[in-house]
Amino acid sequence: xxxxxxxxxxxxxxxxxxxxxxxxxxxxxxxxxxxxxxxxxxxxxxxxxxxxxxxxxxxxxxxxxxxxxxxxxxxxxxxxxxxxxxxxxxxxxxxxxxxxxxxxxxxxxxxxxxxxxxxxxxxxxxxxxxxxxxxxxxxxxxxxxxxxxxxxxxxxxxxxxxxxxxx
Numbered sequence: 168x169x170x171x172x173x174x175x176x177x178x179x180x181x182x183x184x185x186x187x188x189x190x191x192x193x194x195x196x197x198x199x200x201x202x203x204x205x206x207x208x209x210x211x212x213x214x215x216x217x218x219x220x221x222x223x224x225x226x227x228x229x230x231x232x233x234x235x236x237x238x239x240x241x242x243x244x245x246x247x248x249x250x251x252x253x254x255x256x257x258x259x260x261x262x263x264x265x266x267x268x269x270x271x272x273x274x275x276x277x278x279x280x281x282x283x284x285x286x287x288x289x290x291x292x293x294x295x296x297x298x299x300x301x302x303x304x305x306x307x308x309x310x311x312x313x314x315x316x317x318x319x320x321x322x323x324x325x326x327x328x329x330x331x332x333x334x
Contacts, residue, residue: 169233173283176274177224182238183267184221188214190260193243194253203318205326206250209304212328213257220290227286250318251308258301265294 169177191214198207228235247253268290275283304325311317 187217205322209325
């Protein structure tokens with residue numbers, strides 16, 4: 168059984184994961200409005216991934232006989248100055264989530280909750296991948312600058328990302 172401290176912290180992380188999905192859905196709307204369907208597809212897949220992360224924690228709480236208490240998600244930003252700024256925002260968001268996962272791991276350590284520490288190892292590894300992929304796109308967009316044909320090529324490439332079941 169989960170301690171109340173760990174339970175509260177995991178419920179908070181579920182909120183953060185669902186917040187992340189909203190952030191990425193907001194970026195989908197931005198990229199769709201900018202006629203960049205590939206980037207919109209990439210962000211749509213990212214939103215789906217974040218929902219699956221939240222559901223993984225949701226199921227984990229249930230597996231440990233805890234009670235999920237859903238919280239209100241934050242309103243995401245709706246406008247971005249450029250594709251680069253949107254992806255920089257995504258990268259910064261992933262870095263924030265990484266810190267939150269690390270804090271949650273620290274709570275599990277302090278509470279001597281070994282099963283939660285093991286479960287969170289998956290999230291720690293996942294965050295390395297999340298940051299790497301967002302950072303790579305940021306670096307590509309910086310190199311592209313104002314080169315519209317290169318932007319369209321990157322958009323096409325990013326549109327090949329498929330939805331995945333992360334559970």
